[in-house]
Amino acid sequence: MPLSAEDAFELSKQFRDLGINLGNYRFANWNNLTPTQRRDLEDEEWSLLNSSSDMTTKAVGLALEESEINVQSIKSSVGKAKRAIKKLEKVGEVIKVATATVGLAAAIVAKDPGAIAKNAKLVLEAADA
């Protein structure tokens, strides 16, 4: 089973915790350890802390990979929204989309109040579609 970002973050935390615990042990037992033992323990601590950081780097990389498909999806939505905004900036084109506006304009010119209300509704329905 491939490593997931979540697994990698968890491993990173465990390496770090081990390194910290080892350090706490070294300081708590400082006087009972020989200089060589202290140095060996310290070496292990740094190795564990670096392993933790390497695992963090790996986890971030995996999280980026895992979210790539969503980034592409949002890019497409943003493109669509931008086209809609462009259309809005040219409001006439929007009105053209609502073909019922033609009926509305005709009703207004004909000064037919009943037709105005009816066509106004159609315009809204067309805009809704």
Add this chain to the structure above:
Amino acid sequence: MTSYTSLSLLRSITIIFNVIVLLAFTQGCTTNLKPIQDFASLSAESAQYTTLVDEYLDFPKRQKRYQSPSRHANLDAMAQDRATQQSALLLRQSILEAYMESLGRLAADEIVDNTEELAKLSAALESQAATNPKETEAYKKIAGVITTVAVKRWRQDQLKDLIEQSNPPIQQILESLQRIVSDGFGGDHQTEEAAIQNYYTTLTMESQDPAGKAALAEWKEFRMSQVLERAEAVKTYSQVLANISEGHQRLFDHRKDLSKKEVLQQVGDSVKDLRSLLETIKKL
């Protein structure tokens, strides 16, 4: 009263009646979506905060301060690996910014301008022999209301569609960013704290010089305070992302009635929290 005057009065009444009818059935879609605009604008602004990415990339270099030269090659390799992630990390933030800007613009009123359309309609009406100037003006007003409402309704539909289609990927991206920020960037700070502890405590315990020990204690405190400040920024930014996620989910849940007063009120509350978090992070 002449028949012309009666007819004119009747027309005026019907015009007023039509305006009332139109206003009645267009109510609700002419609401100002300012809180949504503000939410989008603050969310976009938050995505410009890239300091944490810089600190993540710089982490291996800072570690060199505490680790022996024999480990520097490993830290350089780590720095290289992280550098390759820079563009992808920044892309998440910039795509969030672009999305929020689009969301804000679709929620904005000012982009709807029907002046040109109304001018054409007025000209058409004036050319009709039976239309007097007052009637032309009245019809122009009705047409103004209708086109504005139609465009607003269309715009709000676009907004609803955008929110509907984007919510799942936006939530995933925000969740992924939140994990990177709290576990990745936050994890780095915990490691850095452990490194400072290791480095200064070892030197202090090995030292026999009281003045040297005092100086080391001061440096340790200084370095720790820097890390704690960065950790606070991580915590705050993580809250910003959580707030954006919650706010967008609210928009999604109420996408069919975004102009409702209660919905806008809730979005307005989110905006207050978001603004306050952004002010905090700017000070850090």
